[in-house]
Amino acid sequence: MRTLADKCEDRNTVRSFCDCINEEETVDVAAEGFCKRAANNSGSVTGDDLVELKKALKDLKEIDDDECCCEC
Numbered sequence: 001m002r003t004l005a006d007k008c009e010d011r012n013t014v015r016s017f018c019d020c021i022n023e024e025e026t027v028d029v030a031a032e033g034f035c036k037r038a039a040n041n042s043g044s045v046t047g048d049d050l051v052e053l054k055k056a057l058k059d060l061k062e063i064d065d066d067e068c069c070c071e072c
Contacts, residue, residue, distance in 0.1 A: 004028060004057045014038050014050050028057055 008020035018035035021027045034053050038045035 004031060004054070004061065009054065009058075012047065012050070014045055014047065017050055028060075031057065
């Protein structure tokens with residue numbers, strides 16, 4: 001599962017991050033939900049929230065990378 005586009009990982013503001021993932025074809029549902037919440041509740045989503053989201057997505061990616069080496 002692709003959780004976050006590499007080019008979006010470097011975006012450090014909510015607006016630039018959400019603009020970046022809007023350009024992507026596949027987006028993790030958590031990131032998509034985060035950006036919808038940011039758009040609907042302007043000002044209530046902070047950079048700290050973005051840091052937590054990116055940390056969670058990175059953790060998911062690491063778990064996925066560890067489990068994808070199965071040769072069935």
